[in-house]
Amino acid sequence: MSESIAGTWTGVYVYPDDHPENADGFWQPTPFVAHFTETNGVVGGRISEPDFLWGGPERHAEVDGFRNGDRLVFTKTPADGADLIEYVGTISDERRRIEGQWHIIGSWSGSFRMDRCAPSKPAEERAVQRLPVGAGDQS
Incomplete structure (x- = not known):
């Protein structure tokens, strides 16, 4: 298995402009911070993001999925009970x-x-x- 993706990542997800629910551009790109763990290709962790839509407190979600080579697949489960979101990406x-x-x-x-x-x-x-070059010389 190649190098782990464990660690902290910053990102953004974007809503499609051509979807009827976003015709007026209400759903803006949303930044997030992901903290991943990985053991033998099994990925877990959590994601935090601002609540731009409703002005509430920061939103949190759990992450469960897997990595196979350069392919990452995970499900984001929001703590507030919102819909599950599937992510498929290339590393x-x-x-x-x-x-x-x-x-x-x-x-x-x-x-x-x-x-x-x-x-x-x-x-x-x-x-x-760091000492400047020659700072330790006794000549």
């Missing part, structure tokens, strides 16, 4: 990007894209200051 750019389609079964679909966040460095590594 690219040296495992730094995932792009694909989402769909609500029996309803509508759109596209999504997410990018891997750079891992944070340990505090002690961030605190190390």
Whole structure:
């Protein structure tokens, strides 16, 4: 199995402009943060996103799915009981990007894209200051 997708990703999902429920462009692109775990191709995690539509608190969802090579498939289950959303994507750019389609079964679909966040460095590594060239010379 190739490199895991475990970690934090930031992305956006987009509603289709040509769908009758979005004829006036009411459903705007929505940013999200995904935190994935992966063990032997089984993917889990959670997604958080702002509630742009209704102005409520941040929305949360659980993620369950799988990865097979560069293909990722998962179901997003919103904590508020909203419809399940299926995601199918392709992992690219040296495992730094995932792009694909989402769909609500029996309803509508759109596209999504997410990018891997750079891992944070340990505090002690961030605190190390580099000395200028020659600063340690005793000549």
